[in-house]
Amino acid sequence: MRKNPSRLTAEESKLLTKVMTMGLGTTLPVMMSPSELAKLIGVIYHDTDCxxxxxxxxxxLWEQIAPKADYYDLPEDWFLEPIHLEPEQHVALIKTGEEQIEDFTTYLRCLSELHKRRRKYRMILSAQPMPTMIQVSPRSLVEYGTTEPQALASWLTWRKFFYDLDNRSAQETGYLFEPILAAAIGGEQKSARAKVVTRSGDATKGRQVDCWKVLPNGDTLAYEFKLRVTIAASGQGRFGEEIQFAEDAFNSGAKPILVVLDPTMNPRLEVLQKAFEAKGGRAYLGEEAWEHLEAQAGDVMSRFIEKYVRRPIEDISRFETEHESGGNRKxxxxxxxxxxxxxxxxxLQLGEYTRNIKRREDPALSEPEENDTPIEI
Structure with a gap:
């Protein structure tokens, strides 16, 4: 059967749907317009010097979609300004990108995921309701009498509001962080339902894998990504699960790989590192972790990791310094x-910097979305 060049293949249609939409059945759906997608592709051409x-x-077309700066320096509204496109020109632009840029499809998937999450969080900042007194007033018992009731009411409300925003920020980052790194190094996330890694002693139960990668020689790698490993007293069961992951991956025929971006060593991290190495795996920490990710990603996607993940984290982290009292405290x-x-x-005023957040509250955001579960990042 002869292929119709004007028609999208099933895989191309799936890609278009994936990059343009997110959470259509949720409280805050995101859907990019053709103009927005075209400008995002313009960013890829800018990033890759193509x-x-x-x-x-x-x-x-290039004149309309060429960014004047790097992605993080572009105003958010620039992406939303419509441009003139011929019918389905954004689709043709994807096909052109696949021909002209190495790893274009992976780059587009990762960048669009980042962009949509940022779009969604912008909506959260606008729509997240202020807490009600019935939510916060019981918390006054541990502070009542320390200050005037009106001031305490405001303190409790602001505190809960910032907590809600931070919790949603952690959720969106968690949903974003692992899939981006997995795609960038040529792997993919696997749910427990996929059972690529099963629990030792019970093959009917699977384990979620941050990144599952099959090498050309047929070997399989099971990655565990972490920003950091803490020594907090809470989460004892969770830490036991992390230790068990290495054994479960090994027993499932995969090599367990631990990637921790924060190299700060502590007893728990040392135990976790040894657990992975004892099962024939590897643990990459700090600088070595970044180097491993970029080596696995290749030239184009390593540029993505550097520009969109590593550099922002390091730029923010540089404001944390050693405390004068010592003890490695920062x-x-x-x-x-x-x-x-x-x-x-x-x-919001932070020092001399001011940020205005336009508000249009949505009461539906008082309750978590159906798929919103806490994610440790």
């Missing part, structure tokens, strides 16, 4: 905080 190739073949010199709330906006 803009001249597109400019040569489609000069008018802290940040916090800027003074002032927050004011009006019905249509919140104004």
């Amino acid at each position: 803009g001249d190739e597109l400019k040569e073949s489609h000069p008018q 802290q940040i010199d916090l800027l003074d905080l002032h927050a004011s709330y009006q019905r249509d906006q919140i104004v």
Whole structure:
């Protein structure tokens, strides 16, 4: 049967749906317009220094989608401004990118996932309701009498509001962090239902795998990604599960690989490292972890990891410095905080920096979305 060049294949249609939409059945769905997707592709051409190739073949299109700066320096509204596109030109642009840029499809999947999560969190900042007194007033018992009731009511409300925002930020980052790294190094996340790794002693129960990768020689790798390993007293059961992961992966015929981006050593991390190595695996920590990820990713996707994951984390982390009292304790010199709330906006002042957040509360966000479960990052 002869292929129709104007029709999307099943895989191309699946990719288009994947990159343009997120959470359509949730409270805060995200759907990119063709113009927005085209501009995101323009960012990829900018990142990979391939803009001249597109400019040569489609000069008018390139003029519309060429970013004037790196992604994080672009105003969010730039992506939302419509441009003139011919019908299905954004689809043709994807096909052109696949021909001109190595690993284009993977880059597009990762960048679109980051972009959609940022879009969603922008909506969360706008729509997350302020807590009600019935939610926070019982918490006054441990502080009542320490300050005036009106001030305490405001303190409890602001504190709960910031907690809600931080919790949703952690959730969105958790949903984003692992899939991006997995895709960038040529693997994919596997749910417990897939049973690529099963529990030792009970093959009917699977384990979630952050990244499952099959090598050309047929060997399989089962990755566990972590930003850090803490020595917190809570989560004893969770830590036992992390130790068990190495054995379960080994017994399932896979090599367990631990990747921890924060190299700060502590007894728990040392135990976890030894558990992976005892089962024929490897543990990559800190700088070695970044080097491993970038080596596995290849030239183009290592550029993505560096630009979109490593550099932002390091840029923020540089404000944390050694505490004068020693003991390897680090802290940040916090800027003074002032927050004011009006019905249509919140104004945050951090030192000399001001941020205005437009507000349009959505009461539905008072309850977590169906798939919103806490994720440790």
